[in-house]
Amino acid sequence: MIVAAALLLIAFAILGAPLFAVIAAGAMFSFYRADVDLSVMAIEIYRLAEMPVLVAIPLFTFAGYLLGESQAPRRLVRLTNALIGWMPGSLAVVALATCAMFTAFTGASGVTIIAMGALLYPALAQAGYRENFNLGLITTSGSLGLLFAPSLPLILYGVIAQQLEVGRGVGIDELFLAGLLPGILMLALLGGYSLWTNRAIHQPIQDFSWREAGAAVRQAIWELPLPVIVLGGIYGGYLAVSEAAAITAIYVLVVETLVYREVGFRRLLHVMHESMVLVGGILIIVGVSLASTNALIDAQIPMRLFELMQERVSDPLTFLILLNLFLLGLGMMLDIFSALVIMVPLILPIAVGFGVDPVHLGIIFLANMQVGYFTPPVGMNLFIASYRFKKPVAQVFRATLPFFFILLAAVLIITYWPWLSLGLLGR
Amino acid sequence: MPTDHPVLRRLLRGIALVEDGLLIVLLALMIALAAAQIFMRNVLGSGVTGADQLLKLLVLWLGMLGAIAASRGDRHINIDILSRFLATRARLLCRLVVDLFAALVCGLIAVHAARFVHTEYEAGVTAFGRMPAWITELILPVAFTLIALRYVVMFFADLRRLRGGTPP
Numbered sequence: 340m341i342v343a344a345a346l347l348l349i350a351f352a353i354l355g356a357p358l359f360a361v362i363a364a365g366a367m368f369s370f371y372r373a374d375v376d377l378s379v380m381a382i383e384i385y386r387l388a389e390m391p392v393l394v395a396i397p398l399f400t401f402a403g404y405l406l407g408e409s410q411a412p413r414r415l416v417r418l419t420n421a422l423i424g425w426m427p428g429s430l431a432v433v434a435l436a437t438c439a440m441f442t443a444f445t446g447a448s449g450v451t452i453i454a455m456g457a458l459l460y461p462a463l464a465q466a467g468y469r470e471n472f473n474l475g476l477i478t479t480s481g482s483l484g485l486l487f488a489p490s491l492p493l494i495l496y497g498v499i500a501q502q503l504e505v506g507r508g509v510g511i512d513e514l515f516l517a518g519l520l521p522g523i524l525m526l527a528l529l530g531g532y533s534l535w536t537n538r539a540i541h542q543p544i545q546d547f548s549w550r551e552a553g554a555a556v557r558q559a560i561w562e563l564p565l566p567v568i569v570l571g572g573i574y575g576g577y578l579a580v581s582e583a584a585a586i587t588a589i590y591v592l593v594v595e596t597l598v599y600r601e602v603g604f605r606r607l608l609h610v611m612h613e614s615m616v617l618v619g620g621i622l623i624i625v626g627v628s629l630a631s632t633n634a635l636i637d638a639q640i641p642m643r644l645f646e647l648m649q650e651r652v653s654d655p656l657t658f659l660i661l662l663n664l665f666l667l668g669l670g671m672m673l674d675i676f677s678a679l680v681i682m683v684p685l686i687l688p689i690a691v692g693f694g695v696d697p698v699h700l701g702i703i704f705l706a707n708m709q710v711g712y713f714t715p716p717v718g719m720n721l722f723i724a725s726y727r728f729k730k731p732v733a734q735v736f737r738a739t740l741p742f743f744f745i746l747l748a749a750v751l752i753i754t755y756w757p758w759l760s761l762g763l764l765g766r
Numbered sequence: 767m768p769t770d771h772p773v774l775r776r777l778l779r780g781i782a783l784v785e786d787g788l789l790i791v792l793l794a795l796m797i798a799l800a801a802a803q804i805f806m807r808n809v810l811g812s813g814v815t816g817a818d819q820l821l822k823l824l825v826l827w828l829g830m831l832g833a834i835a836a837s838r839g840d841r842h843i844n845i846d847i848l849s850r851f852l853a854t855r856a857r858l859l860c861r862l863v864v865d866l867f868a869a870l871v872c873g874l875i876a877v878h879a880a881r882f883v884h885t886e887y888e889a890g891v892t893a894f895g896r897m898p899a900w901i902t903e904l905i906l907p908v909a910f911t912l913i914a915l916r917y918v919v920m921f922f923a924d925l926r927r928l929r930g931g932t933p934p
Contacts, residue, residue: 351864352844353847353848354860355844355864356844357842357844358842358844364871367871378881378882380878381879381906385826387825387826391818391821394822394824397796398797582800582804585801585803588801589801611793611794612790612835615831615835616836616839617832617836618828618829618832619833620833620841622825622832673845676843
């Protein structure tokens with residue numbers, strides 16, 4: 340009966356049913372079997388109003404959308420160019436760094452490929468990079484930066500892990516710190532590959548000039564304090580995540596609409612609306628998953644799964660290998676938010692049972708998901724890039740393959756070298 | 767079909783206008799309140815009483831209103847693999863099943879949420895300050911009813927397309 344219901348729900352999901360409805364149906368089925376009054380659904384979803392950290396989600400998302408709508412990406416690229424453009428082959432590195440920063444603030448919802456890609460793709464072509472390299476680079480960059488503060492998936496992982504109360508606690512500030520070195524590792528590997536594969540391009544984009552650097556700084560002068568305030572505040576421990584989000588939202592709002600005046604009133608309303616559609620899509624999934632998580636725990640499913648795993652898998656290493664394979668597959672199928680709310684409640688207790696630190700698991704999970712975004716044949720960003728740059732999907736596959744293997748290597752290093760995630764935390 | 771009726775269509779458009787307006791006003795309120803709270807706390811030393819609770823409540827309301835808006839454009843997060851490989855007719859059939867499933871699930875949640883809100887109203891529970899809990903919870907049955915309604919509308923629209931043979 341349970342198996343049949345589960346299969347039916349998976350079938351609905353594959354047919355394209357909204358995932359929140361699938362999760363809600365699963366939770367209701369489970370409560371119904373346990374003789375729990377179904378008004379519990381309302382009580383569980385209402386818990387969205389009881390977690391202060393969730394305030395960060397609408398505020399950061401709005402700020403990210405507004406930044407994407409303004410000329411901020413252009414200023415960011417100009418500035419990075421002015422600072423490191425004298426290095427031969429540096430444009431690829433510029434692209435990687437700016438995309439990572441942009442994604443950290445906007446979440447990996449494909450916004451990066453659309454907003455930054457429009458800017459960087461032609462620029463890369465002009466600088467003499469091969470078409471397939473550019474295509475691969477931009478597609479990969481669409482999910483780069485997920486591990487850096489204040490990315491929404493990191494926050495969401497923290498929220499879910501806190502609900503579960505297993506193992507050592509997980510602070511969101513700890514996750515922000517933990518993602519730093521793994522994120523830098525990914526950037527460094529991709530940057531190194533880009534420089535090496537394009538070593539034939541000797542021409543620097545531009546010579547370093549104090550004038551251009553000064554002009555670029557002056558142009559972006561209003562946006563420059565933002566990362567400093569937000570990242571400094573969060574990493575320095577001065578600001579709670581929700582406070583950082585509030586400052587970001589009000590700051591970006593004032594700067595883009597009143598100082599730069601690049602987003603008019605009508606546009607602003609549109610941005611507010613669009614960003615809240617995304618937020619609604621995420622929060623309703625989080626809301627129903629609060630119910631499904633409790634249903635799972637009531638039915639002791641995570642514990643049974645752990646016992647089942649323990650019979651077959653004896654050492655943590657094998658567990659981690661299986662986890663990597665599973666998460667890569669999952670990342671292809673599910674978007675990161677659904678994957679988090681569905682899988683973390685199941686996987687976290689098992690991982691803790693095998694001695695994996697919950698913070699480390701979060702970084703492993705997101706790193707895997709990040710690669711899953713462009714894993715052939717169905718990673719979502721492959722299709723966004725194919726659509727955006729009007730190239731056949733097969734070409735995007737091929738173009739992305741070298742980047743895929745590099746980040747896969749990064750994921751393996753991150754998985755099997757816990758210090759990289761936990762060293763800065765001293766745990 | 768009933769969903770083609772001009773009165774119903776006007777009604778839905780009117781509701782959509784209210785939804786969008788409320789969504790934007792509440793987001794603006796959230797930004798202003800969150801910023802004011804930080805200012806008060808750091809400059810005056812104490813925040814506005816109840817502001818933190820109101821902020822948390824706004825998360826729920828914004829989330830639900832956003833979810834209604836997402837359902838209107840059929841923009842909820844889903845697995846979008848199969849439809850890429852299906853022919854128009856098969857895709858429409860899939861959508862019919864999915865629309866019906868989503869409408870049923872949301873309708874069921876709406877009914878139970880309404881029951882919950884009713885009990886809270888009868889019991890006179892307060893959320894924070896003197897705010898009655900049933901008002902803060904009201905968004906749940908309302909949102910899930912509207913989302914269910916949107917999927918019913920989509921179901922009939924897809925049914926019409928299936929008959930007419932036009933792609934979604």
